[in-house]
């Protein structure tokens with residue numbers, strides 16, 4: 001599915017809507033260039049998930065945890081040098097745990113990701129504020145989410 005967002009406000013609305021649909025165990029992968037809007041949309045997804053804290057980029061921490069209506073694990077694997085470092089983080093407890101995982105730069109750790117997941121590629125448009133989201137759902141659960149997003 002392809003969705004065009006004209007500006008920040010539309011990104012925020014979309015993020016909140018998606019956040020409301022997410023459930024325990026969901027894996028959401030975000031890809032796109034530096035400054036594409038991965039962290040920005042995560043903030044809104046967090047609002048949709050009931051996170052009241054301010055979500056910041058986990059670039060240095062690799063992972064930040066938040067309490068929404070369910071736990072939210074926000075990854076940014078940009079600085080990961082080897083996918084094996086994920087073992088030190090205990091990543092599988094998050095991926096196969098009781099919360100929602102949102103992973104920036106997920107394409108860098110593709111082979112470590114659960115097969116079932118939602119993948120969103122964010123591309124900048126012609127204007128500074130325009131974005132296009134390319135959304136793919138792998139697995140039954142995510143096909144449902146995508147249907148509800150339409």
Ligand SMILES: Nc1ncnc2c1ncn2[C@@H]1O[C@H](COP(=O)(O)OP(=O)(O)OP(=O)(O)O)[C@@H](O)[C@H]1O
Pocket residue numbers: 005006007008009011032033034035036037038039040041057104128129130131
């Ligand atoms: N429609 C939009 N959607 C998302 N971000 C937008 C939009 N319009 C403008 N922006 C701006 O683009 C920037 C996106 O930065 P952001 O940190 O979210 O990107 P990122 O993909 O997380 O980058 P990085 O790879 O460095 O983590 C922000 O400054 C945001 O305000």
Ligand SMILES: [Mg+2]
Pocket residue numbers: 038039040057076104
């Ligand atoms: Mg970011």
